[in-house]
Amino acid sequence: MAADFDIISAFLLRFEPADEVIGRGLEPDDARAPAAEIEDKLQRFARGECSPEERLSLCRLLDERREWLDLLAGIVRGLPAAAGGSPPSSSGAASGA
Amino acid sequence: MNMSLSRIEEDRRLVEHCLHGEASAWQRLRVGLQEPLRSILLGRGATSTEAADLLGDLWADCLGGRNGSAEGLLCKYHGQCALITWLATVATHRLVDLKRRQRFVGQLPAAVGGGGNGGGDSSELTAQIDPFAGVAAPEPERAPAEAPLLELMLAALRHALSKRTPEERVMLRLVYLEAIPQRVLARMWSWHESKVSRALDAAMERIREDALGHVRRADPWLELSWTDFLQLCEASNKPLF
Known part of the structure; x- marks a missing residue:
């Protein structure tokens, strides 16, 4: 599955580098930093502290502002648990989706 | 897709020999690939006559370019996949172009x-x-586009991806493009890791179904498996067109 998505992503980016669906669509000039409030939400999302409704709202936002997805990925990578944390239990406080 | 590097390296050398005018290499290439390519074309929806015509043109174009171009088709082989995969991709693009032209002519008043x-x-x-x-x-x-199969594949993928939810697209991108481990997504979503894995698998399965469904609706005669589709994605490169 990973290979499949890699292949179709590479194909889309090869022929449609500004593709709106797969992402990487914005020029650096368009890439604005999110407001502090959004960045705070991204931090909470990365830490698994968002409710299902907040996650959905953030995902819609990330779907429109792909450069913020890179930011989220950077935040996630910077968290200690990204390197070796344990998975949550399925009955976590923010669980539900 | 799991073609070994040595096979691809062999293919690159074979192409180099062909481009240097070695008749034995050219003979080996043609004899070795004629039937497999014919089978692929028939399997993808070509008639026997269409397959024969397409392969005749393909071989003619391999060393001598189309429309008076001095550069043969083989010069464009990128060596990123097996030669047969690449030639099958070229031939399939031409097959779709041919079928679309036939349909276009059929639509004239x-x-x-x-x-x-x-x-x-x-x-x-x-x-x-x-x-x-x-x-x-x-x-x-x-009217037939310049590269109708390419347009079709792009449209199919756009369609399939656009049908996924924003959450699914974010998860797919984080895991497959940003290389974020699934266990980290499990923490972010407060899901068990197995649920993340199932969600990703289901999303990719729906992408596969929707993309192939789009292809079938556009060109019902075209028989493509998902493996075919992925091979076409991998082997299609800009110099092909």
């Missing part, structure tokens, strides 16, 4: 085509359209 059976040569039919006759020929809905 009977008053223009004369025979009314949808057959005939497209240039002959087009020549019969007199722009000064006072009656404008109706525009076809869509």
Whole structure:
């Protein structure tokens, strides 16, 4: 599955580098930093502290502002648990989706 | 897709020998790939005649370019996949182009085509359209594009990805493009890791179904498996067109 998505992503980016669906669509000039409030939400999302409704709202936002997805990925990578944390239990406080 | 590097390296050397004019290499290439390519074309929806014609043209273009171009098709082989995969991709692009042109000709109005059976040569039919006759020929809905298979594949993927939810797209991108481990997504979503894995698998499965469904609706004659589709994605590169 990973290979499949890699292949179709590479194909889309090869022929449609500004593709709106797969992402990487914005020029650096368009890439604005999110407001502090959004960045705070991204931090909470990365830490698994968002409710299902907040996650959905953030995902819609990330779907429109792909450069913020890179930011989220950077935040996630910077968290200690990204390197070796344990998975949550399925009955976590923010669980539900 | 799991072609070994040594096979690809062999193919690159074979192509180099062919481009240097070594007759034995060219013979080996043609004899070795003729039947496999024919089978692929038949499997993808070509008739026996179409497969023979397409392969005849393909071999003619391999060393001598089309339309008087000095550069043969083999010069464009990128060596990123097996030669047969690449040639099958070129041939499949041409097959779709051929079928689309046949359909395009079939869609020309009977008053223009004369025979009314949808057959005939497209240039002959087009020549019969007199722009000064006072009656404008109706525009076809869509003339064949320069690279119709490429357009079809891009449209299929756009369609399939656009049908996924924003959450699914974010998860797919984080895991497969940003290389974020699934266990980290499990923490972010407060899901068990197995649920993340199932969600990703289901999303990719729906992408596969929707993309192939789009292809089938656009060109019902075209028989592509998901493996075929992925191979076409991998082997299609800009110099091909």
